[in-house]
Amino acid sequence: MNASFDTRAAFQQQLGEVWARARATLVMFDPDFTLFRLGAPDVDAALRRFLLAGGRLRLALHDPAHLEREAPRFLRLLRDHAHGIECRRTPRALRALTDSFCIADDLHIVRRFHSDHLRGEAVFDAPQQTELSRLRFDAIWAESQAGMQASVSGL
Template structure:
């Protein structure tokens, strides 16, 4: 396996489930490169005897070269997530984690768990993991134990049943697998909102949010009553400034109910997208440039956790000056 794979402009890669028996050489090279060489993990700690019976996933670029790996043991313990440096922040870790969570759900595990390096805690928080206990040292690296409860399989809802979902009533989750799924889920959820929309989107995601139906849904929510509020948090306004965006124009017209802020430098590492509607409905994608995501119309517990993250980011943010100038 070559470790010199560089991401191309479209950053294409795929995730495969593999076994230790048929992919040991590739998995070893990746983990030796990332953990033993980069992070100075002692070999006797890295090779713990769990690999032969664990579930492994392997990420490959468009030329078939290995770029990342992760594993999950039979009790739902996720770990050994390694991504080549050139491919970090391109969604590889998110897709591998999602693949393992999907397998855990299929096995009807009640929860998954992991020991995150403290520098990666925010990444796992964005995937709905919750810290448990105190920070501890492993291989001379600080770690945080984290868990995520999993809904049972009978709570999965087919995307075809999206029109039947009622905000604040329907329990279950919908897997979003493409652009159209994301557009329709956002429209259907926001159209039912009456109090609040909190949206984090790095670049206002025009392919998802710059359409008449979504803008009409946002407008309806924003003017529902005097206390209705729409908060939109972005990282980069350049695309909206260069090409325009319907939601910017709507914010200009309903400026007392719709607010667009730019995230603080502290939050610039976020690559995900998420929204919370009326503090109960959530839609989230682990990577803004990809359309694999999840929609839940009635999950107040997870909505509260996601809203806590949003509010902390909002407190650090500032009104976006470039968009204010665009309004004039």
């Protein structure tokens, strides 16, 4: 199933659907995760359910400032589930990357073609559609360094 979107509400709806379908892994890349609403109560609840069921979450980002300032629930989640969450910050050489995506279990993906715009697509139950973005994530991850831990804000 494929679904295109071009509004904030539609993007967040598709993202919620991917999170709800995730069982084992979530990998996400975005320059700052501003539009992912990681500090919102409903997102916190969805990610907690995923992590409590044994899921593993990996985030790669350019700048954690938004999450550190505006997402205290996410910082609490990071503290409470440090064993299941890993965040990495990209090096300066990768800061020009502007796409944004979330992949669940190598089966489902929501991607925005440019992080400054809301146009994108969601694809479900299609491992072949996630492969390129997953390889891209793995390359970004390999170049990135640990960059965000609950302790950054004294938690």
